[in-house]
Amino acid sequence: MEELLEGKEAGSSNSRNWDEAFHLFANVIASENDATKIQATIRLAKMSRYAPENILALTVPILLELLESPPTDLSPLVQEASAYSLKCIASQGEGRLANLIGQMGAVPLLLRLLPNSEEGSQRALLKCLRNVVTFWGQNRMILVSNGGLEIVLTMLSSCSGHSKLILLEILSVLALIREVRKVLWRSRKVHHLVEAARCGSVVSRTRAAQAIGLLGLIKRARRTLVNAGALQVLMQLLKEGDPTMKLVAGNALGVISSHVDHIRPVAQAGAIPLYAELLKSSDPVGKEIAEDVFCVLAVDEENAVTIVEHLVGILRGDDVGAKAAAADVIWDLSSYKYSLPILQNSGAIPILVELLKDENIDVKEKVAGAVAQLSLNEANRTVLANSGVIPLLINMLEDDSDELRDNAAEALVNFSLDPLLGDQTSCILENPSFQNMRNRLMQMHASDEHLDLSITRQISTEQLTWDPGFY
Numbered sequence: 001m002e003e004l005l006e007g008k009e010a011g012s013s014n015s016r017n018w019d020e021a022f023h024l025f026a027n028v029i030a031s032e033n034d035a036t037k038i039q040a041t042i043r044l045a046k047m048s049r050y051a052p053e054n055i056l057a058l059t060v061p062i063l064l065e066l067l068e069s070p071p072t073d074l075s076p077l078v079q080e081a082s083a084y085s086l087k088c089i090a091s092q093g094e095g096r097l098a099n100l101i102g103q104m105g106a107v108p109l110l111l112r113l114l115p116n117s118e119e120g121s122q123r124a125l126l127k128c129l130r131n132v133v134t135f136w137g138q139n140r141m142i143l144v145s146n147g148g149l150e151i152v153l154t155m156l157s158s159c160s161g162h163s164k165l166i167l168l169e170i171l172s173v174l175a176l177i178r179e180v181r182k183v184l185w186r187s188r189k190v191h192h193l194v195e196a197a198r199c200g201s202v203v204s205r206t207r208a209a210q211a212i213g214l215l216g217l218i219k220r221a222r223r224t225l226v227n228a229g230a231l232q233v234l235m236q237l238l239k240e241g242d243p244t245m246k247l248v249a250g251n252a253l254g255v256i257s258s259h260v261d262h263i264r265p266v267a268q269a270g271a272i273p274l275y276a277e278l279l280k281s282s283d284p285v286g287k288e289i290a291e292d293v294f295c296v297l298a299v300d301e302e303n304a305v306t307i308v309e310h311l312v313g314i315l316r317g318d319d320v321g322a323k324a325a326a327a328d329v330i331w332d333l334s335s336y337k338y339s340l341p342i343l344q345n346s347g348a349i350p351i352l353v354e355l356l357k358d359e360n361i362d363v364k365e366k367v368a369g370a371v372a373q374l375s376l377n378e379a380n381r382t383v384l385a386n387s388g389v390i391p392l393l394i395n396m397l398e399d400d401s402d403e404l405r406d407n408a409a410e411a412l413v414n415f416s417l418d419p420l421l422g423d424q425t426s427c428i429l430e431n432p433s434f435q436n437m438r439n440r441l442m443q444m445h446a447s448d449e450h451l452d453l454s455i456t457r458q459i460s461t462e463q464l465t466w467d468p469g470f471y
Contacts, residue, residue: 018055029062034074038081041066045085053093060089060101067109076121079113083124090131098135106132107142111151119163126166133173140174149180156192168196169204175211185221191228198233206245209237213252222259230256231269238274247286250278254293263296267303276310279329280322287325295332304339308346315351320360327352327366334373344383349374353387361401368396368407375414381421390415390424397433409437 028040041063048056066082069075086106090098110129117125129148133139143149152174156167174180175193184190193215197208212230215221225231234256237249257266271293279290294311298304307329314326330348333339343349352374355367371389374380384390389411396408412434416425428434 018052021051022055022058025059026062029066034078037066038074038077041078041081041085045081045088048085048088048092053097056089056092056097057100060086060097060104063089064101064104064106064109067113076118079117080121080124083110083121083128087124087128087131090128090135095135098132098139101132102136102139102142107139107148108146111143111146111148114151114155123163123166126163126170130166130170130173133170140177144174144177144180149174149183153187153189153192165200168192168200168208172196172200172204172208172211175208176214178214181211181215182218185215185218185224188224190215190221190224190230194225194228194230194233197230197237202242202245205237206241206248209234209245209249209252213248213255216252216255219259222256222262225256226262226265231262231266235269235271235274238271238278243281243283243286246278246281247283247289250275250286250289250293254289254296257293258296263300263303267297267300267306272297272303272306272310276314279325280314280317280319282321287321291325291329291332294329298333298336298339301338301342304333304336304342308333308339308342308348312346312348312351315348315355320358320363323355323358324360324362324366327355327363327370331366331370331373334370334376340374340377340380343374344379349380349383350387353384353389353392356389356392356396361404364396365401365403365407368393368404368411372407372411372414375411378418381415381418384411385415385421385424390421394425394428397428397431405433406437409433410441413438413441 025040025044028036031037044051044059063082063086066078067086069078086101090101107129110125110132114122114125114129129143133143152167152170156164156171159167171192175184175196181193184193193208193211197205197212199205200208212225212234216225216230231253234249234253237245238253241249253266253271257263257271275290275293275297278286279294281287281290294307298307311326311329314322317323330343330352334343352367352370355363356371358364358367371384371393375384393408393412393415396404397412399405399408409431412425412428415421416429416434416438425434
């Protein structure tokens, strides 16, 4: 046994007889010597990353039986060693072994042992429970249905140090369940979830931030989250986290900010520059989140001024993807009546006109859309025309991109209806793209439809509900 399970170099399943090793392990556990059992069980834990999955599966019932071994002087150490080994095994097999451990009754057993366990054993039991529920989702439901949430919350009120961190990690896993989030809110235990996002491992904190965002989808829960300090914690994650953490925290913060009382405090806390950085990230999901949140925060006029300043800075930069995203936000903000003078005073319009010459088609499409929206306003039309936009738009009517042609045609229709500018568009009155767009807009007016071709932004929940595999 010792020769087969000793040292990292003994880990190759191709060069070792793992069946023989298992039988040796089973024989040792069947002996009366607790010290030998502990030694063999700890060796098994250390070798779990190398052993074949089928061999590890055979050890699970033996280890669970050890957890319930009759009391002896060494039983707490036997219990601790068994829990430690089960914890290591649960992380192997892409969740299949954690599923097996759960199916064999580990979760209720661990919950039953926790209240009377000693400090060392308690930590081992908690770590085992954490891995079992982390690596297999169904085990979370087993834990909740056996009163595990109540046990975790009770222990959180009395534990400290490392044990509390493990409990917070377990809570972050459980909080991905909708009913658990509702219990936390209704029982006024949301502060534990916020604390789980504040401390612990990166994966656990990211998971807790995801749960905060999901809870924030309940409008009445947003104030509770804010009062529990969620804004500050999410801001910290958005500022200091890894790329995945920033995405999750940014989306969660955006959800919470979708409340009239929170829009200004979120901006005052320094969120706008952080979302500007997210807008410049290479991740398309990050860009989408930043665009959505900007359109929410810009409901406040003071916020809109700051947001536009950042957008103009991005438009002046060299990042093509960020420029397209910034133009997309301006497209949306152009539908906010109070934002029109903000955009005019920011110097954004001449920059947009210049970007219509950009080689990147995505940039041109988004900019043309923003120009079309801006051209609905008389003052904007004058600024745009003086910046030389009309010839550029006319040339776009022959572009291969349907979206670019439509956006250009929409803007030109608006210019053609202006008595002061109509003569500049007379040369394209017979253009098919122009005629089709004009007819479409006239039909919309005739049917009393609201003329607003901008995209109405809403905080996306898709990335909040996807399973990022937080193991």
